[in-house]
Amino acid sequence: MEYQDILYTKVDGVATITINRPQRYNAFRAQTCEEMIHAFKDADFDRSIGVVVLTGAGDRAFCTGGDQSTHEGGYGGRGTIGLPIEEVQSVIRDIAKPVIARVNGYAIGGGNVLVTLCDLAIASETAQFGQVGPKVGSVDPGFGTALLARVVGEKKAREIWYLCRRYTAQEALAMGLVNAVVPPDKLDEEVRRWCDEILEKSPTAIALAKKSFNVDTEMIRGMGALAMQALRLYYDTPESAEGVRAFQEKRKPDFRKYVK
Incomplete structure (x- = not known):
């Protein structure tokens, strides 16, 4: 392909997948997702690769989610909501290699x-985290909610989704969303250090450990697939459309007028 x-490189046992849309704060569209799926699968099949790093181009954003400029068109492409995001989420979990999120900026x-789904996450001190779905007429009703509750605790996960606040890298570290926080100029060095430590370990043992961790939350996949069908119907409502319009017009949405 x-x-x-995206940019896709392999160096000394580490495959790096970089979302390369800095002009859109590394927001993904259908094309981005298809390329990420292909790259993750390639890294999984390549026996010389022991770790995969996921990051974003530039120093402003890791990834800011779906590109809202194409939201009204269903993001384009295939999948339940046009965007094959379910498959992106699944491939991160399913590959036998650990996936490290290199969080260099906004992870919104x-x-x-994506940070929640990655096995490990290392963040720059300048990184910011948070959800925006309920502000723009959207939600991730699968791994983005249920798995987040397992990672940071249910009360905190509900706060993240209901209030749509921004959180600093240190706050993300305190809640368990990331594993380490370092100065921006030390981010690559720290990510490489973690990769090298993993590469010293048994790849089969690591693969078995990853599969074992996933078993406990595997039911979220089926629940999410069902909920994505409902999300598709929601996207066709005036309430959801109001969120997109408000975002594009840079104003506060008025969702309440659509509640009967």
Whole structure:
């Protein structure tokens, strides 16, 4: 596959997938998702690779979720909501190699979900985290909610989704969303250090450990698939459309007028 939206490199046992849409704060569209799926599967099949790093281009954003400029068109492409985000989430969990989120900036919305899904996360001190779904007429009714509750605790997960606040890297560390926080100029060095430590370990033991961890939350996959069908219907409502319009018009949405 010829990549347009991502950069994909392999160096000394580490595959790095970089969402390369800095002009859109590394928000993903259908094309981005298809390329990420392909790259993750390639890294999984390549026996020379022991760790996968997921990051975003530039120093402003890791990923800010789905590109809202294409939301009204269903993001384009295939999948329950047009966007094959369920498959992106599944491939991160399913590959036999640990996936490390290198969080170099904003990890908002779907980007926050990607951090949640990755096995480990290392953040720059300048990184910010949070959800925006209920502000723009959207939600991630699967791993983005239920798995987040397992990672940070249910009360905190509900706060993150209901209030849509922003959280600093240190706050993310305190709640268990990331494993380490370092200065921006030390981020690559720290990520490489963690990768090297993993590469010293038995790949089969690591793969078995990852599968074992996933068993406890595997039911979320089926629940999420069901909920995504409902989300597709929600996207066709005036209430959801109001969120997108308000975002594009840079104003506060008025959701209450659609509640009967």
